[in-house]
Amino acid sequence: MNQNRNVYLKMKTLPEARKIVDEAFALSDVLATETVPVPESVGRVLAEPIHAKLSSPHFNAAAMDGLAVKAEITFQANESTPKTLCVGQDAFYVNTGHVMPTDTDAVIMIEQVHVLEEDRIQIDKPVFPWQNVRKVGEDIVATELLFPRNHLITPISVGALLTGGLFSVPVKKKPEILIIPTGSELVDWRTASMDDFKPGQVLETNSFVLGALIESCGGSHTRNDTVIDDLGKIKQVVQNAVNKNDFQMIMILGGSSAGSEDYAKRVVLEIGEVFVHGVTIMPGKPVVIGAVENTPIFGIPGYPVSAIIAFEEFVRPLILNMLGQPDQARETVRVEPTRKIASKLGVEEFLRVKLGQVGKRIVATPLPRGAGSITSITEADGIIRIPNHIEGLKDHESTTAELLRPLPSVRRTIVVVGSHDNTLDILADQIKAHHIHLTLSSSHVGSMGGLMAIKRGVCHLAGSHLLDPEDGSYNLSYVKKILGQMDVKLVNLVFRDQGLMVKRGNPKGIKGIEDLAREDISFINRQAGSGTRILLDYRLNRIGINPAQINGYQHEEFTHMAVAVAVLSGTADTGLGIYAAAAALGLDFIPVVTEQYDLIIPSTHFESQNIQLLLETINTGAFRDRVEALGGYHTQKTGEIIIP
Secondary structure, three states: OOOOOOOOOOOEOHHHHHHHHHHHOOOOOOOOEEEEEHHHOOOOEEOOOEEOOOOEOOOOEEOOOEEEEOHHHHOOOOOOOOEEEEEOOOEEEEOOOOEOOOOOOEEEEHHHOEEEEOOEEEEOOOOOOOOOEEOOOOOEOOOOEEEOOOOEOOHHHHHHHHHOOOOEEEEEOOOEEEEEEEOOOEEEOOOOOHHHOOOOOEEEOHHHHHHHHHHHOOOEEEEOOOEOOOHHHHHHHHHHHHHHOOOOEEEEEOOOOOOOOOOHHHHHHHHOEEEEEOEOEEOOOOOEEEEEOOEEEEEEOOOHHHHHHHHHHHHHHHHHHHOOOOOOOOOEEEEEEOOOEEOOOOOEEEEEEEEEEEOOEEEEEEOOOOOOOOHHHHOOOEEEEEOOOOOEEOOOOOEEEEEOOOHHHHHOEEEEEEOOOOHHHHHHHHHHHHOOOOEEEEEEOOHHHHHHHHHHOOOOEEEEOOEOOOOOOEOHHHHHHHHOOOOEEEEEEEEEEEEEEEOOOOOOOOOOHHHHHOOOOOEEEEOOOOHHHHHHHHHHHHHOOOHHHOOOOOOEEOOHHHHHHHHHHOOOOEEEEEHHHHHHOOOEEEEEEEEEEEEEEEHHHHOOHHHHHHHHHHOOHHHHHHHHHHOOEEOOOOOOEEOO
8 A cells, every 4th residue: 555645534524614614714805906997897896885976867857858847837737728838938849868948847748749839839738747857866866875895796787887977996806716737647738639649648627617617706717837746846836826925715636535646635734734635525525625824725626527516615605705795506496317316325416417397397317427527517407416314316206406507498408318329419419500499418228228218207209229039120019018008109210230349450350249259359238228238139149149158248338439439448349339439430340230220209299399390300401411421320211200
């Protein structure tokens, strides 16, 4: 065991860690003040209360086109005894916004005036004092409070400030945060060469993500050059920053866990104080919270999702506190998971999910849970927080999800669950190109999983390519067996070529399924219940190969692209998948079968507007052209409806 390895000390729950941060950093008054022109102040926070310098209006102004009069001279006017007024003596023509003439206090609308002669008019209805007049200070009175301190200036605030005679305002300086990326494996994407990108190298992206997040909540950031894994060098950068006293906060990226080269905790311990090392959340556990000479320092985990969650839970609230702003809670909604979800006791899990409304329910489909999967955030519609005292969620068990996009957008999502296919990505893009309000969300759980989702009523449609070994047909027998009397329609999406993916040049000389039993061949499989897995088992049975003879049969991936990546990286020599996935990564392909891939749609959803727009998109030439351009796809029956 490496003696330099850290251990998690002072592990805290999320509420405990937040309380420590609140008590350790009383930072509401640390920011200096600067004065900025009002038009440039949007998004800034007022450092002082702001009082109007000018009334609005600052004169009595006509609110209508008409004639300005002294109201009392019109009181006797009625239809039976109209009142005649002399223009220029009793009444004065005004337009909207004009200064009211001296000794006038009302405006007769031009529509209510009967012109007798050039200088004489007649009215048959009185006006009351200040009718159709904007009095001095009607909107703003000079010296009145326009906005209190800590007000967040909006575009509309600009109008009020300028109208009130304020042309510049004192605002809090933005909290300045220093970001220090660390790690000898990190490569700056601005100078990286993809042609010479070596195994073990990692593009440094977290500093740019976190920098943008800082700016989004009102802060400012400075990015230090990446520092290699060297305790002395990292410590020197931190100490120099503290000595300069230019920063309200420091973030050390990476190096916060318990590895032998994770230096964040050790740096802070040597020159400051560590309050927390490790929080019982997932992702985000390895966060370090401490201070050096009263400057807050955070050790942020290196995995992207962990980094984002650590920022949202600790750094963002602190920035907002400095600015005197509340941390707005996300909108929440009750959801039902599409399947049972296990979770670890003792850890609060931030589960990223896709959401969509199916019938009257909002359903939640879990995304990959790895802390390094940035797409689990980019694709997520919401987050379910699974408390640390339960072991997970049951399917159909209602729970709360925090929304990452507006609820109306969630309600306009077509939920697809089932077999993975690359054409679903094209379909999603084509739909979004022509119907911007509509989103296609697909989750890959295999063909059998898709049918079960249809049965449970947690999706709008499912993708399936299930081969019946008895008659060689696709999907129909499984639909009848699993869905019974449920009324559904099948729509052909594509026919596609399935085969064995191998490295360029086929170095192992693989010729077909029979070679999978060779001792020198390693295989990567698809998950149980997938159409590809069923096809494989069918072919193995026909040629008499026991799955136990195959090296890697038990190793599973959930998409064709994941299988292709495994082959490309050398994790496996071969895997069964579609031609398009092999072609995308430059792999060779050994054809096995051309199979039918259908969309299974319950009739309860088939006539809905969203599904009809989806079908309309499938039947366009643009969609078919893009599909065929991938290679290995055939669209001669694309869009055909099959009724079981």
